[in-house]
Amino acid sequence: MSALSDRRERERVHRHQLIIAAARELAETEGWEAVTTRRLAERVEYSQPVLYSHFHGKDAIVSAVAMDGFGELATHLRLARRADADSGQALRAVCRAYLGFAAERPALYQAMFILPTDLKFASAQTPPPLRAAFDEFVHCFPPDNPRRELFAEVVWSALHGMVVLADSGRIPAEGQQERLDFLVTRVAGVR
Template structure:
C-alpha cells in the first residue's frame, strides 16, 4: 500500500469517526450539544483537523443525514420485504418509518428537520436521499390508486408519516392511539 493510499484510508476513517461521534452525541444530548470543540475533544483531534473534513456543524449534520437516509432506506426495504400483499407492505413501511423516527431522533432531525446544506427534491439531491424516497415509492406506488401519480401519492403519505412522527415525539398525540393512527392512515390513503 502506498503512502497516499494509507493517508486516504486514514482520512476516511477520521471522517467516519467524526460523523459517528456527532451522531452519538446528538442522540444522547441533542444537536445543540454538538459543537466542533466538543467533537474535537471527543475524537481526540484538534479543531483544525475537524475543519479539514467539514466546514462546520452544518456539513456534519448533512453527513449524518446522508448516512441516516441510507439506514432508513434499508430499514424500510427490510420491513416491506417480509410483508405479504400491498396492505401489509404499506403497514410494514409505516411502522418501520415511525420506529426509525422514534429510535433515532437526532438522525431523523438531521434528515428532515435541520439544515445540513443538502438539496431535496432537486436534480442534485444526493443519492442516499433519493434512495430513501425510492424505498417509500417502491411500496406506496402500487397503492396510489388509479390516476394518482405515484410520486405525489408518496409525498403525501410521507408527509402524513412525518406528521405522526413529529407530533408523537413532541407529546402532542396520545400514545395509546398510535396503532389506530397507522391503521387509519393505511386504510384511508392506500387503495389496494
C-alpha cells in the same frame, strides 16, 4: 496512486467517519446543542483545525450525519417492504418501520428532517440515499399507477407529521396505530 497516498486516503476517510459517529453519539446522548467542534475535537482526539479540514462547521456535520441516516433508513424500509411484499401489506410494514426508525433514533431523525442541512429533497440534486429511502414508499404502490410518487410523498409527509407531533406531545402517542390504519386504508387506499 502510491501506497502512501492510499494509506493517507484511508486515514482521511476513517477520520471523517469517526467525526460523524462521534457527532451522532453525542447528539443521541446529550442533544444536538451539545455537538460543537470543540466537544467533537475532544472526543475524537483531533484538533479543531483537523475537524474543519473535513467539515466547514456544524451544519456540514449535521448534513453528513443525515446522509448516513438516509442510507440506514433506506435499508430499514427495504427490509420491511420485502418482508411483507407478498401479503399486500408492504405499505403498512414500511410505515411501521419508518415510525419505529424515528422513535428509536430521535437525534438522527432530527438531523435528517428537522435541523438545517444542504440536502435537496425532490430535485435532480437529491442524494442517492435519500432517493432510495423515498423509493421504498414508491415501490409500495402498483407500477402502473402514474401518481405513485405523489401517493408516496403524501404518505411520507403524513408520517413525518405524526412523528413530529407525537414527539412534541401535541398528539398522544397511544393513537399512533389508529392514525396509521387511517393513513394506509383511507388516504392511501390500501386495504
